Amino acid sequence: MRRISVNVNGKQHEAEVEPRQLLVYFLRETLGLTGTNVGCDTTTCGACTLLLDGKTVKSCTVLAVQADGEQVTTIEGISSDGELHPMQQAFHEHHALQCGYCTPGMIMAAIGLVEEGGGDLSERDIRLGLEGNLCRCTGYHNIIKAIEAAQSQYSSAGA
């Protein structure tokens, strides 16, 4: 067992973990943060996407011990004071989810993408940027619309 200390959504957690434990299971099963989903075993689907020190990662491919001393942001940590994050709001308004299983990963990937893209991603950029996140319900059409809408809000807020 290894002792780790991870900041998750602004809160510090200390825990003993098996060295082979994946970050996603540490979050889901040790901390009870079940918002991050698991959809595959080959790092393909992106359902487990979250932010590790501000960068998007697939948490099924990161060991819990690798997050030692780092900041983790999950879907549970992006709305504040009951206010949805603009990306969450945009997904809702544009009907960018159906079953919702890909949604937490998709929203986290979208946040990472837009923050990196600085607010002027084209539709093509967004589509390419989301290549690692699969959705079987929406055909991506409304996901793209939601991200475009959230992005314009980001940049106008930033301006």
Add this chain to the structure above:
Amino acid sequence: MTQTEERAQRYVGGGLLRKEDPELITGQASYVDDITIPGMLWVGVVRSPIAHARLGGVEVAAARSMPGIVEAYSGADLASEWAGGLPCAWPVTEDIKMPTHWPVVQDKARYAGDAVAVVVGESRAQVKDAMEAVEVEYEPLDPVVTMEEALAEGATKVHDDFDDNETYVWKLANGEVDQTFADAEVTIAERYYHPRLIPNAIEPRGVVVAPIAAQGEYTLYTATQIPHILRTTLALTVNIPENKLRVIAPDVGGGFGSKLNVYAEEAICLALARKLGRPVKWIEERSENYLATIHGRDVIQEMELAATQEGKITGVRVKLTADMGAYLQLVTPGIPVLGAFLYAGVYDAQVYSFECVGVFTNKTPTDAYRGAGRPEATYAIERAIETLARKVGKDPVEIRRLNFIEPFDKPRPVAAGLEFDSGNYRAGFDKALDLADYDGLRAEQERRRNEGGVKQLGIGLSTYIEMCGLAPSQVLGSLRYGAGGWETATIRCHPTGKVTVITGTSPHGQGHVTTWSQITADALGVSPDDVEVLHGDTAVSPMGMDTYGSRSLSVGGTALYYAAEKIRNKVKKVAAHELEVSEEDLEWSEGKFQVRGAPDKAKSVPDIAFCLWHCHNLPPDTEPGLEETYVFDPPNFTYPSGAHVAVVEVDTETGLVELTKYVAVDDCGTQINPTIVEGQIHGGVAQGVAEGMFEEAIYDESGNLTTSHMGYYRVPSAAELPSFILDSTVTPSTTNPLGVKGIGEAGTIASPPAVVNAVIDALAPLGVTDIDMPTTPERVYNAIQSAKGASA
């Protein structure tokens, strides 16, 4: 529409934002894997890596002694748990071969993935380690991989109890078919293969069972589309009284038919919870899902058309060979039957025959996958009509216009023996061509052809008709299906003015909570926010028949419509009493019962719900409370239709196909929530385009699934797809008072032939007239090379 009626329809027809979303976008949803119960054990299923093998010993002792392991069982150890095998509810013919399907096999493994042993332990990781320690002696047998092999003389048998691998032969014929073909001026005969597909709902399956051992009571949480059907069938399989079994479908992460089944792991977890008296959990891994969850399609089609010299279709003759896989799952044999009546599409044929041969192979069982039988039918007719066009020298637009069934708004019989409910196929087609700028596209295509560049443009058309709203119970009976096709709805009006709606449907992404709230809000004059919709729990909902086959709105929504009518009838009686007028003096206006001519004298549903709660002054013979249930058994199917246009760019040097434009015009009848309708079409089109262009489950000659994980099987990402251009026509269904037809499967049904026709169209100048799905670069490249070879 009068002004009052207009105002009464405040929510139906509007794109209300989904009430389901808040928990899903904040990570507060509860999927099966999110459920933890104190004392819960983990279950792992050991699967045969070999497609066909007799089992020697299954040795579990070593696994049992591993750290954290509570128990390990072979198939023989669990044999006494089952009152019967896993059910198949659709024996399509009297003499169908119905193999016994044990949840854990005892004699031989019949596909790579067949369950051979089970391990139970304290943690996910410990169980995984111990599964490696189970020793199984496999004596390999010849695998039967393709349908041709399975049907060959002297083939190895998948099931020793039967004479051969032919599961059944199902036939349908109307009119003098052979004569029509013999006399026809023109005939065409084509052979298509519809590849095997892996559904890939992004949430894999999972099961949690919580027992109350002392009471013999069990709560089964499972990622399913069919909690009600599961309760009935599992009660029989595992021998638990049905009224002691509660099945809950919590949040479910997509289904597409793959969760419309009774699976081994559901039976296994129930049996283990009973045996051990502890809660158990099994979560499917994705690679396991590729083996253990049903596949779709895998059908060989021999499609023939008879026509006049001009190209008018007179007859359709179809023969299918359909791969069942190793066992018959819940509705495996019936899938081809769901398409059997639709091989003439929206075209007016006089005679019709259909025959399907089901075949056992050593592969994962097939069953319902989005569209189930109807994508197959649509693909065949929409490919064939293009071949006919080439043969009679017409273009793809002309040939379709020549053959469309004329617009109709009353039920109309068709050659296959169905009665279509209503339709205007030409209107949708014209609209789709307009939206796509068909003439402009043809001009651009011409320009590129003349220039002779590498990237050629292809334009593919497809029209479709589907049969959904499953289904009139009597018809299901005549097709030998084991259950009915009705659906239920209950409306409970609380004294505080809030309304609870309980439906027997079981949504898993379709937004029933929102749509049902809209219908209820308009029917009862309340706000959708005051309506709570409950589903997916057999202890909460009345009887139900669950969600599949684009049935939920047209059957379950109609039940809701009639339940609301019952509520209003009761409210009217009490309102008249309260207002001291006769019922005839009341009219339903602006969401209330108003006294005719004195609109300020009115009672709302919440007003009367309160009266029916305190019951201080009710009219005689009035039962207290305001709660009604309606069970709707539809009189007919519904028949959504539409026309799609796909535009592709084909790189004639590499064979790479890019989808550059996609237009869909669908007619699902009346739309309750157009935003949700569009979402269903987007997702359906993406799935069907994937079928046409990317996806195929491939087995090697030993029966190993070579597309064995998500990295090998090409579920498309956003990068491979364009945005879609949608529009609709509205031809209200005559089957139900809402006028709705269903939209869950339309996109998946229409799109495969649209993209394949587009690829063939792009390559037509090279002489390419045929290409199989999916249109991978390799396949397109080879088609180009062999066409060049032929013309050289």
